[in-house]
Amino acid sequence: MLGRLTLTVALVLPLQAMAQAKAGWGNVGEPEEKGFSWTDPLWPDFWMAWTPATLVVFIGIFSAIAVIGLLEGVKYRDGIERKGVLGLTTTLGDRLFITLLGSVYIFLAWLGIMGQPIWIPLFIAIGWGIFVFWKV
Incomplete structure (x- = not known):
């Protein structure tokens, strides 16, 4: 009986160790590689938490202001005033x-x-922007 238990333990323990190594227990202390995240800070030690999402929003807002400024400065000098x-x-x-605020x-x-x-x-919000530029 004791010999059979010893044989079972001797056969099962190495299999458990191999299963744990395959399951990822062998690299528990190593840092995990992460992919792209919209919410991770771009510069961790910076005073403001700039994430890719906030960067895209601010670039979009400033680009829209620049395009509107160029249109009113070059193409539409009188400013296309209308009553909506x-x-x-x-x-x-x-x-x-009005579009950004809404x-x-x-x-x-x-x-x-x-x-x-x-x-x-x-x-x-995209529909609101289309409505505002079309009817307001």
Whole structure:
């Protein structure tokens, strides 16, 4: 009986050790390689937590301001003023500001009421922007 138990233990223990090595127990202390993340900071020691997502948002906002500035400075010198459905007389810059402000409220309301994911408010905000530039 004791010989059979010893033989079983002698056969099973190396198999368990091999299974643990295959399962990843052999590299427990090593740092794990991570892929791309939208929420990891780009510069960990910087005073502001710049993530790829915040960088893309700010680049988009500043690019839109630059495009509107170029359009009003070069092509539309008089500023395409019009009176829209809200009763406001607006220029391209005004419509961009109304679009950005409305988009922020759409996202904040969605996050406060529904939470994540935020793909649906993204499409709502794009629709809001199209509406503002078309009708306001």
